[in-house]
Amino acid sequence: SSIYSYEALPVAEWFRRNRELAGFHNPARALYQTIRELVENSLDATETYGILPNIYIRVSIEDEQKGWASVYVEDNGIGIPGNEIPNVFGRVFYSSKYKIKQHRGVFGLGLKMVVLYSQSTTNKPVYVRSSTIKSDKIYEYQIMIDTNNNSPIILDRREYPNKYKWHGTAVKVYLEGNWPAAKKRIEDYLKRTAIIAPYAEIILKSPDLELWLKRRTTKLPPPPKEGLPHPKSVDVDTVKQMLLESRNMSLLEFLTENFDAVGEGTAKAFLEWAGFNPNTKTTALTPEEIVRLVEKMKQYEGWRRPRADWLSPVGSELLEIGAKAILGAEAVFAVTRKPESYSGHPFIVEVAVAWGGQIPPVDKPLLLRYANKIPLLYDEGADVARKIVDEFNWQNYKIKFPAPLAVITHICSTKIPYASAGKEAIAEVPEIEKEIRLALRDVAKKLRLYLSRKEKEMELLNKYIS
Ligand code: ADP
Ligand code: MG
Structure with missing residues (x-):
């Protein structure tokens, strides 16, 4: 099943089927998951770029009768470019990137799941304010997802001059959320985050719990580098997609340009071992050949070890x-x-x-x-x-x-x-x-x-x- 088969599915239906997988089982779990997704994005947008994270979280009870809460998370990260905001919040499967490095976010789905859960329970838009580093403008949006066409609906868009050179992102969502039932988990989650990220300042305000997890050090772990996947690590779907996106190149070029640890010599040796002609054009491969290529890539023992530069341990x-x-x-x-x-x-x-x-x-x-x-x-x-x-x-x-x-x-x-x-x-x-x-x-x-x-x-x- 390739990633494409999802696109035929209306997004609303897709979310209904996947909402438990994504952690939105019930109003308590969903509130916890919403905070997690937003906080993890904030941490990715700061420490990965050498910025000491300041994260401010506010949970409010909006309507006790209906069981509605709101979550506001603000960070001092690198921000999101104004014209990208609608897609980042309002289009499922928007990004396709084959570069790898250690992130908290993996699938590029987190925000969209938050927005889909929010609008499916309260029918309210997500509110976003963001400015990138050195940008002279701050952008503000209210966005919903058109679940039939998988595209953003922009309900409101504003620009302000960025007088004080603020950079970062603030997000507010309304959702069906059970604060009393989620409180303990959220507290645990934030404290545990502070253990592994003592360089972050994390503040939580809520109806009956305030946390101020102070920064304990100004030392950040060295940020991970971004690199290409190792040939042993990719699956058939990924390779199909990479082949589709490669211009009509030879197999030899395809391997050396798209993978880590593969020089021309290694690629030639591998292709000979695997029984492929290095000059075969990528567009000429049959589906069966693609499957065989990937199998051989996994079996081959001659690759260099995968590099660890893409990783960022805490130390x-x-x-x-x-x-x-x-x-x-x-x-x-x-x-x-x-x-x-x-x-x-x-x-x-x-x-x-x-x-x-x-x-x-x-x-x-x-x-x-x-x-x-x-x-x-x-x-x-x-x-x-x-x-x-x-x-x-x-x-x-x-x-x-x-x-x-x-x-x-x-x-x-x-x-x-x-x-x-x-x-x-x-x-x-x-x-x-x-x-x-x-x-x-x-x-x-x-x-x-x-x-x-x-x-x-x-x-x-x-x-x-x-
Ligand atoms: P993922 O975290 O898996 O990449 P998300 O849907 O959570 O997927 O976020 C999509 C992308 O939006 C991120 O990869 C990042 O580029 C951008 N983004 C999300 N939140 C922030 C933020 N607080 N600051 C800057 N960029 C962000
Ligand atoms: Mg994320």
Whole structure:
């Protein structure tokens, strides 16, 4: 099923079928998901471009009778060009980009799902205000999606002079949303975001909860670079689309221009091995040949390893700052492993253990999971990290439960292997499992050293006193 088959489906129908997959199950989950989509876009639009994020969130109850709420999120990011705003908010499957780098957003669908849920429950437009860096204008729009034609309806459009050189984006949506039921999750989500992004300033205002998650450091992780996909990592649909968009070029040119780690020599060697003529034009390939080409690309062992420059791990220093500040831990030990890859996708695993302080004693370690800096709050039982942490031999590391112990796992990759469509749990990929295990061993050793030093100090102290 290619991405095209969706376009035949009216957008309203498509949303009705996919709304649960996208996290809009009910008014509580939808409110949480709306905040997530907007906050994650704000983080992408700031830190990825070297801007320290300032994110302001306001949740209001608009109509108690009808169960309507509103969500307002404002950031100081790079902004969205005025003429792009209608498409970014009002056209599903708008962008098609084959460049890859680590983002929180993956499918380019988040905003559209927010707008569709909002208008299907309240019939109100989304309000957007944005200005790009150095732009002398601020643009304001009210937009809905024409669900029959998959196109934006612009209800209002204004321009203002940008006197104070503001840059960023502000979005407001009305939706059926259950604030009391979503409150705890949203609070958890924002605190967990602050752990992994201690360089962000996040403020939440709501009817009965105010959060001010202060910036704890002005250090940002180095932003990811943007690159091309590895030949082992692409599927048939993607290659079909790439072939369609390639001008009528030879297979040799196609491979060298569209993929990472493929020079002319490598491409020639591969094509010979796979039984393709390097001069065959891309337009001449039959569907069967395309499938065979992709199969061979996956099987070939001669490619270089995928590059990890596209990734942006947080780093052990920032993880320690975040965990100490938000969890109130007595000690935190973190490690960032070296890049590895699975099926042509580069990934990096980071793990931290946090001990003592305000962490309550628990029977098994508290687990905070992240994927590409996004906190994962649901489906913990299905996550490979939960399995590894539970199987881990903690006695070897001087830890007896109940113990005040939290484990943080972070996987960054250009493709996160989710266990389910809900994108809340990491699947059991052997390469990733191995890295999590090794990382956990690293940090557990540091914790053991810390605990035995502390024990010795106590013994000394006791001797001295008695
Ligand atoms: P995704 O986040 O998966 O790319 P979205 O629908 O959430 O998909 O957003 C689409 C695009 O709109 C983003 O890739 C980004 O280019 C732009 N965008 C969304 N929100 C913001 C924002 N707050 N600031 C700047 N650009 C944004
Ligand atoms: Mg997004």
